[in-house]
Amino acid sequence: MQSPRRVRELGVVVGTLPTGPLNAITDVPGVRVGQTTITGDGLNTGVTAIVPDGWAQTLPAAVAVGNGYGKLVGSTQVDELGVIETPILLTGTLSTFRVADALLTWLLDRDPKATSLNPVVGETNDGHLSDIRRRPITPEAVHAALDTASAGLVEEGCAGAGTGTCALGFKAGIGTASRTTPAGQTVGVLVQANFSGLLTVLGRPVPAQPIDADGNSCMIVVATDLPLDSRQLGRLARRAIFAMGRVGSDYAPGSGDYAIAFTTARTPDFPDRDLRTPFQAVTESVEEALLNSLTMARTTTGHQARTAHAVPHDLIVQRPL
Incomplete structure (x- = not known):
């Protein structure tokens, strides 16, 4: 039996930019995460x-859709107005609307x-x-995730x-990672990994028996304190x-691949010509977060x-060549 370990603990280093102190989305100042996990009696689900x-005063944001x-x-309102005005919640498909109502x-x-x-x-x-089909997420479960959110x-x-999700032929779940820029700002991501393909680590494939799962999707939340506007966040x-x-x-084709990016900086002031490092930061962070979602999961x-x-x-x- 192996214990869950992050990929860096296994000697796998993704990219060249430095991580934040926790290598997590919570490295972005002012960002907290809370989770409720539900298991047993045929259930493996939950809320993140x-x-x-500052969400109540709106924050600049954007959504990108890889496959809808x-x-x-x-x-659609985030697309239209370029802001979020609530926390962002993730859950299982048929519980989406119960979570939204809660x-x-x-x-x-x-308010x-x-x-x-x-x-x-x-x-x-x-x-x-x-x-x-049981749609087991209760308002209490949603409120607990919100009320216990922390910066740890x-x-x-x-x-x-991520309690019941699978990706790339293996058990997966929630993963997170972050990168810092030379100016001391942070890009952090959190992923809910549940998609198909052939697991690849630093460019090398890891053969796996595919899981015959019913759903294939990925939700990615990107947070930063860079002073980006909604258009730039869409690029991120x-x-x-x-x-x-x-x-x-x-x-x-059956995958729903979405990313939502927001910044805690309220006044956009960032030239497009300097986006190279933020782009690198988000791609490195997502790659590492997805790998963490796998290596931290249990059978x-x-x-x-x-x-x-x-x-x-x-x-x-020991990745094969």
Whole structure:
């Protein structure tokens, strides 16, 4: 039995930019993450909440869609206005709307005068390992994820919205990573990995038996404190989806591949000519976060006795040429 370990602990170093102190999305100042995990009785699912400080006053944001076979509640208003005005939540496909409703209740409780709110909720299909038709996410589960959000190290692998997900032939889940720029600013990402393809580590394939899963998708949340506007954040979000190809995604036709990027900096002031380093930061972070989602996961048996196996770490370390 192997213990979950991040890819850097296995000697796999992605890219050249330095990481933040936690190598996590929470390295971005003012960004917190909370999760609720639900397991047992045929269930492997949950909620992951990304809670930036200042969301109630809106933050610049953008959405990128690689393949739109999925649900990202609230995305059209983000596209239209270029801001988010709520935390961002992730869950399993058929629980999306229950989570959005519970988030709305949480928001209304905090603003008794609100008459219009735009909850942002994304999903991937965890029906391979969880009885997805039961839609087990309760308002209490959603509120717990929001209320316990912290700026500490994010639990990866079989946690929150990643409890029942699989990717690249193995058990996957939540992953996170970050990079810092020479000017001391940070790009951090969190992924909910649940997509098909051939696992590739630093350009080398890792053969795997494919999992016959019902859903193939990936949700990517990109946070930064760089003073970017919504157009520039859209460019960052597109690079996040590009980075899925680095780990072997086949971008299957049944996959919903989305990225949402936001900044905690309220006043945009960043020249396009200087975007090379942020682009590098987001692609490196997404690549490493996706690998972490795999190496931090545990072998899981769930609904209808289906099993998804954790990737053997020796395959990661001893990659074939």
